[in-house]
Amino acid sequence: MSARDDILAAVRRNLPRTDALLPEIPRFAGGGEPAVEYFRTRLELMGGRSMEVPTVAAAEATIGELFPDARVVCSAVPEIAGTRRIEQVRDPHELHDVEVGVFRARLGVAEAGAVWVTQEDLVVNALAFLSQHLVVLLDPAAIVNTLHDAYDRMDCSASPYGVLMAGPSATGDIEGVIIRGAQGARSLTVLLLTDSTARNTATA
Amino acid sequence: MTRPVDPAAGAERFLAREEHEATHDRLVWGLRQKRDAGVATIAEWEELRELASRIKEHTLAHLDRYLEQFEANATKRGTHVHWARDAAEHNVIVHEILRARGAQSLIKSKSMLQEECGMAAYLEARGIEVTDSDLGERIQQLSREPPSHIVIPAIHKLRTDVAALFARELGTDPDDTEPRTLVEAMRRNARPRFLRADAGMTGANFAVAETGGFVVCTNEGNADIGAAVPPLHVASIGIEKLIPRARDLGVFVRMLSRSALGSPITQYTSHFHGPRRGGELHVVLVDNRRSERLGQPEFWPVLKCIRCGACMNTCPVFRRAGGLSYDATYAGPIGVILDPGFDRSKYRELPFHSSLCGSCSDVCPVKIDIAGQIYAWRRVIAGDGLVPLAKRAGMRALGATLARPAAFRAAEAAAHAALRTAPRALLYNGLNAWGRGRELPAVPEQTFREWYLEHRRMS
Ligand code: SF4
Numbered sequence: 001m002s003a004r005d006d007i008l009a010a011v012r013r014n015l016p017r018t019d020a021l022l023p024e025i026p027r028f029a030g031g032g033e034p035a036v037e038y039f040r041t042r043l044e045l046m047g048g049r050s051m052e053v054p055t056v057a058a059a060e061a062t063i064g065e066l067f068p069d070a071r072v073v074c075s076a077v078p079e080i081a082g083t084r085r086i087e088q089v090r091d092p093h094e095l096h097d098v099e100v101g102v103f104r105a106r107l108g109v110a111e112a113g114a115v116w117v118t119q120e121d122l123v124v125n126a127l128a129f130l131s132q133h134l135v136v137l138l139d140p141a142a143i144v145n146t147l148h149d150a151y152d153r154m155d156c157s158a159s160p161y162g163v164l165m166a167g168p169s170a171t172g173d174i175e176g177v178i179i180r181g182a183q184g185a186r187s188l189t190v191l192l193l194t195d196s197t198a199r200n201t202a203t204a
Numbered sequence: 205m206t207r208p209v210d211p212a213a214g215a216e217r218f219l220a221r222e223e224h225e226a227t228h229d230r231l232v233w234g235l236r237q238k239r240d241a242g243v244a245t246i247a248e249w250e251e252l253r254e255l256a257s258r259i260k261e262h263t264l265a266h267l268d269r270y271l272e273q274f275e276a277n278a279t280k281r282g283t284h285v286h287w288a289r290d291a292a293e294h295n296v297i298v299h300e301i302l303r304a305r306g307a308q309s310l311i312k313s314k315s316m317l318q319e320e321c322g323m324a325a326y327l328e329a330r331g332i333e334v335t336d337s338d339l340g341e342r343i344q345q346l347s348r349e350p351p352s353h354i355v356i357p358a359i360h361k362l363r364t365d366v367a368a369l370f371a372r373e374l375g376t377d378p379d380d381t382e383p384r385t386l387v388e389a390m391r392r393n394a395r396p397r398f399l400r401a402d403a404g405m406t407g408a409n410f411a412v413a414e415t416g417g418f419v420v421c422t423n424e425g426n427a428d429i430g431a432a433v434p435p436l437h438v439a440s441i442g443i444e445k446l447i448p449r450a451r452d453l454g455v456f457v458r459m460l461s462r463s464a465l466g467s468p469i470t471q472y473t474s475h476f477h478g479p480r481r482g483g484e485l486h487v488v489l490v491d492n493r494r495s496e497r498l499g500q501p502e503f504w505p506v507l508k509c510i511r512c513g514a515c516m517n518t519c520p521v522f523r524r525a526g527g528l529s530y531d532a533t534y535a536g537p538i539g540v541i542l543d544p545g546f547d548r549s550k551y552r553e554l555p556f557h558s559s560l561c562g563s564c565s566d567v568c569p570v571k572i573d574i575a576g577q578i579y580a581w582r583r584v585i586a587g588d589g590l591v592p593l594a595k596r597a598g599m600r601a602l603g604a605t606l607a608r609p610a611a612f613r614a615a616e617a618a619a620h621a622a623l624r625t626a627p628r629a630l631l632y633n634g635l636n637a638w639g640r641g642r643e644l645p646a647v648p649e650q651t652f653r654e655w656y657l658e659h660r661r662m663s
Pocket of ligand 1: 463508509510511512513514515516538564567568569570571572574
């Protein structure tokens with residue numbers, strides 16, 4: 001018998017007798033604060049930061065102010081040029097020298113201070129991990145309260161890769177001292193596009 | 205019969221350097237306190253525990269079906285699914301995947317399953333360079349030691365230990381013990397290895413049957429580097445990691461990091477559903493005696509474990525003795541109930557490496573009755589005639605005494621008196637390993653029975 005059939009047969013032989021039904025997951029309300037404010041404090045707790053900018057054009061200017069000396073800014077956002085276009089990148093290794101990576105997130109999760117980003121947003125997934133610093137654009141209307149809400153909304157299986165990212169890379173492996181910038185990004189800045197809500201509702 | 209591990213001797217080695225014990229105790233207990241603060245932010249915590257426990261129980265009761273469903277959906281997404289009966293098969297499969305693609309170097313993120321399989325040593329013996337990408341794991345790898353904690357692998361080390369290690373291995377300044385400098389040194393050393401790796405390996409925290417995807421939780425983003433940079437990603441997944449639906453992730457992701465570190469989520473919670481653009485994805489589903497455990501009416505609930513480490517952080521024995529003292533893949537309370545299932549003779553001492561205080565059961569997010577399982581293992585091992593020597597003489601007397609209430613009461617009163625007069629001689633007589641490195645708490649004025657009788661009279 002193949003290993004597969006052996007294992008499945010052994011599992012079948014040994015299934016525990018329990019009548020545990022698969023429970024429905026109730027709707028949990030979460031924090032109660034306005035989602036955007038809750039998101040911002042939670043993100044800070046996780047080591048990230050957020051700023052409000054009205055538009056994508058303003059976001060581009062903000063990136064310039066935040067990282068005035070950055071030589072390589074790689075952008076996956078069509079409206080933000082950067083110094084390198086992600087669409088031109090053929091192999092993830094080409095991203096080894098990126099100082100600032102820029103992309104959009106689809107969703108924010110307030111209780112976790114996390115943004116949901118997929119392969120479609122990153123184009124090359126390594127952008128989120130080889131870049132020294134990250135700037136993420138997020139529509140504040142796309143912030144949900146709890147992780148339950150997030151899993152209901154985001155269909156985590158729609159893309160081959162999707163990540164809930166809460167702040168930069170971090171470690172507490174040496175005497176529990178939290179250090180940001182362990183192996184991945186050293187910093188994460190979320191730019192909340194305050195005008196996009198109005199625009200989206202206007203065009204909806 | 206396998207020679208048993210000797211946790212008391214291991215603990216003694218750890219306790220020999222006092223500053224280690226004090227820092228370890230402080231850090232690990234600090235995690236427990238952070239966990240409490242994290243849990244307190246969720247009003248429905250107990251409800252979540254109940255949900256998590258029921259979802260896991262349900263999945264395990266229908267595991268054959270969910271495994272088939274996972275395999276079918278993963279395959280549809282272009283993931284190659286392999287099955288391994290045991291550790292040896294797992295290692296052969298992984299090696300074959302790497303060999304067929306000419307892979308020479310590998311970066312791996314934390315996977316207790318790969319530790320369980322002894323994978324790194326197996327691959328290294330076949331000429332493959334293996335680099336741990338998690339900082340704590342890398343520290344342990346460079347020290348040629350296994351992880352001492354399933355979440356924070358090098359938590360038993362002081363910053364001075366790490367500085368000395370890095371000075372030797374990476375050429376850093378041995379006097380610079382600043383964690384920030386040390387982390388930066390490792391970042392600079394690791395990057396070139398990440399960039400030249402031919403393959404990335406990860407474990408998985410959850411595998412979702414209905415979608416055929418799996419989820420990896422890390423704080424460093426190191427699993428994602430392994431998945432995103434090299435062209436090949438191989439994930440080792442124990443068959444007990446299955447959950448039915450994507451929605452169930454909401455319950456588990458909310459609980460995992462809060463239980464482990466107190467934070468609302470790990471920095472990265474990564475979902476893999478098929479190979480990334482331009483990449484190749486393999487999953488190895490591993491049994492390694494899990495199916496056998498499934499058939500043990502007393503012990504199958506341990507398969508619900510999500511490896512959060514909360515039971516370790518709260519355990520008074522783990523905190524004082526350190527993870528390496530268990531001399532096993534899994535340390536702490538979870539190790540005490542997992543390890544004997546792999547080798548009952550070798551790990552027969554572990555269930556006695558516990559005070560049965562029950563704190564582990566209280567913090568477990570999936571409601572495993574850990575203390576009950578420890579006790580059950582003691583019975584199994586006693587039934588094998590494998591009770592540790594130091595305990596056997598005392599236990600026989602204890603068994604006889606507990607069986608007769610009058611004798612118990614007499615013994616209790618006598619013991620109480622004895623404790624006040626000559627406790628050290630009795631407890632620290634060299635036969636009782638637990639006396640080593642421990643001081644007795646102050647003896648209360650009354651025995652419990654006296655207290656109980658008095659209070660019953662009063663009420
Ligand atoms: S037994 Fe429970 S508390 Fe311990 S690691 Fe597993 S899930 Fe966490």
